[in-house]
Amino acid sequence: MPDHLLPLGSPTAVSDQVGVAASPALEVQGVTKHFGDVVANEDVNFRIERGRVHALLGENGAGKSTLVNIIFGLYQADTGEVRRNGEVMNLTGPRDAIANQIGMVHQHFQLVPVLSVAENVVLGDEPTRHGVVDLDEAAAVVRRLSERFGLEIDPQALVEDLPIGIQQRVEILRALYREVDILILDEPTAVLTPQETSHLLEVLRGLADTGVAVVFITHKLREVIAVADEITVMRRGRVVGHTTPADTDESDLASMMVGRAVELRLKRTPASPGDQVLTVVDLVVNDDRRTRALNGINLDVRAGEVVGVAGVEGNGQRELVEAITGLRGVVSGSIILDGEEIAGRSPRQISTMGVAHIPEDREKFGLIGAHTVADNMVLNRYHHHPYSSHGIRRPGAVDDEAARLVEEFDVRPPNIAAMVATLSGGNKQKVVAAREFSHESKVMVAAQPTRGIDIGNIEFIHRRLIEYRDAGMAILLVSAELDEVLGVSDRVAVIYGGLIVSCEPAEGIDRDRVGHLMLSGADG
């Protein structure tokens, strides 16, 4: 196939060829990549076509991020090659990738928080006038791009003031500014609200229609069916299938990924709630900028029930979780755990009193990347028997517990001496979940407990939550996934503007009405 004869044109020129089948913008051939003993990619073949949205699926640790990082020049393949328009590319870093019109949006954004949107977009390739950066021109460019691709944004806003979803737009604009014609996004929707997600999917579709090749990684099959033109599935480092949405459905994809049939809907028994264990009364809490985030919240969770908090991100969920777990100070109000006031106590005291916490941001709070898997498994119990005695750590006991948890939660690779930073995103999340589920606790505060986790393991974690509920634990579940909240909870509380605007049994709840409450804080 003489694809190298095709012109290397601008996106508009290329768009004329959309539909002129099979002219891969990029082709990965026989790529293998090892990290020590771990085979992250094995003989991978992967084609990216212009004007198409290509979804990359696979279990946690399947090798998806590794593959796209190789394409972006962050890692070098051991063997195999990557061809761009038919020519072998030898990328030694992201800079080369950008020179080859390949852009990537990472899960952890690489923006400068104190600079404006426009400055971030042009950074490294600034328009100049008389030798100085022309900020007006930069702003104009950003405005043009954002209009053209439907990425609404204020070029003058400071990045640090923007919510995650908008920051992601800045990342995308950065790539578009460099006129990429391949755009790679690694789990872009993991941090987005459902509204932001559907908007992003529209944008990706629009980009593809102008001729850009879009590659995106996700664990959410609904998105794949909705927007992808092509689907590639990986498992254990290998490509195990290639299909299109027309030829497949969610449950098919799920079993292709995991290699077995997966229950997409959680089977569950009704709860039999006991006494109130956690009670939040008139709680007022400030956010990082010292403005009110919670305006007198009331909420209670009983033993043996799951209370789900649904809401659009930024309505106080984070502050609620941090206040309950002691990470954030309380302005007024009280938080009662089993009859005892815990507001204002330290994280250590609260956790000792029986509150487990799966934090929303695993990289920031949940893990220490440079510690081993074993050390992270006991991150908040290292000082307890048997992990230490008289201030001396006992590595043997730590390793035993870690090995048990790694096995039980199927952390891959099952190497407790590995640095957590080397694990795939979903496997990191499993480490956090494993640790928190293994406490003896009264309350579990689970914030986005399945973020970045693959379908098979979501099922596993949801079952764990229900088991813990049935064992008498009180569970407060905070999630941006409405499906998760509705599927796992016994009662659903909707948070809006720092207040709980409704709290009712999940049984028979009207999904649309919850959605409406989340958006406007009021019925009808």
Add this chain to the structure above:
Amino acid sequence: MRWLKPAAVPLIAVGLALGIGAIVLAVSGANPIEAYGALIDGSLSSQKTIGRTLEKATPLIMGGLAVAFAFRAGLFNIGGQGQLVVGGIFAAAVGFGFEGLPWIIHAPLALLVGAVAGAAWGSIAGLLKATSGAHEVITTIMLNFVALNLTDWLASNSWKDEGILSRTPAVEESAVIPLWGSFPTGFLVAVAASFGCWYLLERTTLGFEIRSVGLNGDAARYAGISVQRIIVATMAISGLLAGAGGAIETQGVIGRYEPGFNAGLGFNGITIALLARNHPLGVIPAALLIGAMEAGGSMMQFNADVAPEITDIIEALMLLFVATPIVVRWFFSHQEIAEVSVTSGWGSS
């Protein structure tokens, strides 16, 4: 050979520095082989010169440990010099202030008081950071000036010796850390301190807390660690190490406290810690290397007629290469260098 990989960068840096040093020597008209021969002659050729090397290395180990230890909690202790002089003068005060104590009590007591004084001095910066967020780089630099003036004043007033020089009286015989043949006993204390730091960091819960705070303060807080407490404790231990270094120097080498003694010693600690990549055991070879260059430097001057500054140049080059590992990595361009970066840079808070 698990240690070889982390040691690769410093080893190559030292090699490169010596190589370039040889070129500099040749260019300046000296014979590099002769010069390096004299360097070795002056530092490793006899019991006596080895003893001098160990003696020079001792405070370097302590100063290097102080910096390396603090850095494991993400703290940059520039205050080694101040903590060292405070430790030195308090050790001297105990050393000359008590008479008739048996050695087994007097010498350790003076060392202990010096170390505790250094710890107290170090923990001031820790407290300032923990309570008000004042950056330790700034506060430790300020405290260096305060310490130097304070000790000068003490040595020329309350604790002044008779005579015109402002210095303390000589410490009692019973407070001296002796030579054992030509082997300085203080060196053993320094080596023990290195192993102690290693054990503390790697095997104790406190060490786990310190490392956790250094690697990810938010996660440490989540894990129930009081970051403030760890900052104070770390600065105290760091100051303790520097203070003990000053005490050993006072009791083992100089025999009294003299203002201006070992100026720059605290700063050499930064060099040593960098060469050791903040590993407490790596501090020992790093300090021995610099100690040998200091011990042999004068021999080089006499025998090979080389300006002693050449050792400074070589030290500076080593630092440069360790601090910019890119140059060294170039040697490894065919090898897999760890692809995840997990430590924060120097001076990041």
